[in-house]
Amino acid sequence: MRRKTPQEKKRLSYLKDRRDDYGENAKSSRKNLPRSKAFARRANRAHESLTLRAATGNPDDVRAEAAEQRLLSRRRRVKRKWGDSALADYLDWKLDRRAGREDGRATRLIEARDRVRRRLGRPDSD
Incomplete structure (x- = not known):
């Protein structure tokens, strides 16, 4: 393996080193990203439990079908991340x-x- 010249090292540094462009302080991103993912998951669970709670009681195919359609029709909240x-x-x-x-x-x-x-x-x- 041959040695890299300083110019090659500089070029590789420009290509491989990363910078945070999430729009927040890097330290706050560490806390806010998991927090916002948790909020999205919590909202999804709350909606699903409310929808399924409406289908409780006497077994009824119509109510069960309606509850299933409501569950499948709603778009779930998803928190997406992107790289630096x-x-x-x-x-x-x-x-x-x-x-x-x-x-x-x-x-x-x-x-x-x-x-x-x-x-x-x-x-x-x-």
Whole structure:
């Protein structure tokens, strides 16, 4: 196995390192993601128990069929997660956003963004 050059290491770092783009503080995501999944599951269980409770009593095919249809017709709440973005995409977004400001540093930031893109072999998109 041959050694990697610093340029190769930098390129791999841009591609493999990840950044949190969930929109929250990384520490709060650790708590809020499981909490919101629990809320969704709890809401599903509550709805199912209410629907099945309506079908209790004397065995009746009509009520049982109606309860089953209500259970199957409702869309269940599902909490979806998504992965973090690559460092290169995060830097591209961040430098684009900062270059859009009118504070005189736009040319420097655009050059920095273009450097990141060149390191990754991406064409300049503007």
